[in-house]
Amino acid sequence: MRPGSTAPRLPLLPYRKPTEGRDYWVLDNALPNADEVRARSLARTDWYEGYPHKPESWPGMRAMPALEPDELTHLETWVRKVTGASRLWVQAATADGETLNHNCVQVVGYNECEPRPHTDSRALCRYAAVLYLNPHVPDSCGTTFYRQRLPGGQRGGNTVQPPHHNLVEALGTRYVPGDSFVDDVEIPHRYNRLLVYRANMIHSATGYWGQTLETKRMAAVFFWMA
Secondary structure (H helix, E strand, C coil), X not given: CCCCCCCCCCCCXXXXXXXXXXXXXXXXXXXXXXXXXXXXXXXXXXXEECECCCCCCCECEEECCCCCHHHHHHHHHHHHHHHCCCCCECCCCCCCCCCCCCCEEEEECCCCCXXXXXXXXXXXXXXXXXXXXXXXXXXXXXXXXXXXXXXXXXXXXXXCCCCCCCHHHHHCCCCCCXXXXXXXXXXXXXXXXXXXXXXXXXXEECCCCCCCCCCCEXXXXXXXXX
């Protein structure tokens, strides 16, 4: 960009205030055996490493599957009930090979990533969810929903609609100024809390925590088509 030039104005997205019971749903004490799930995750030896350990775009470590079939069924029964979805399924990869890591446990430390506002692909899911699995992580490491911050400080939208599948397509670029988004609604971290939300809303982990496997933010993530 030439000195004195300004960044192009980004498209204005539609806005829909994130509302519990309509756009997101919270279930505390989601699993009866959360301690067992956490212990099982801590004992794993099949982790895949991301940034900064390996040259990957995603941070920390991840492994699959996070939950056993009966544990996943327990959560999906509740998700269908509260969203009204008659069926949930995991969408196959798109024609260009795009996919999502469903039922995946992720562990990310405070120095391994920062909040990254994004949406999940509409081609692959309608609902996304996160299950928090570390009882020692503070409230500030939950999930935040964002909206656009426009020039002059005005607020813009927060959702991706057809024909676009994700935020990059909707904005027309992957690279935006660091102040392009502002917090809208924050959901605090709680151990064994399941947060389900519409995947086309701009969101991110609010923050990360810890420096060891035992202390880092641990969460299982899920992506469902409906």
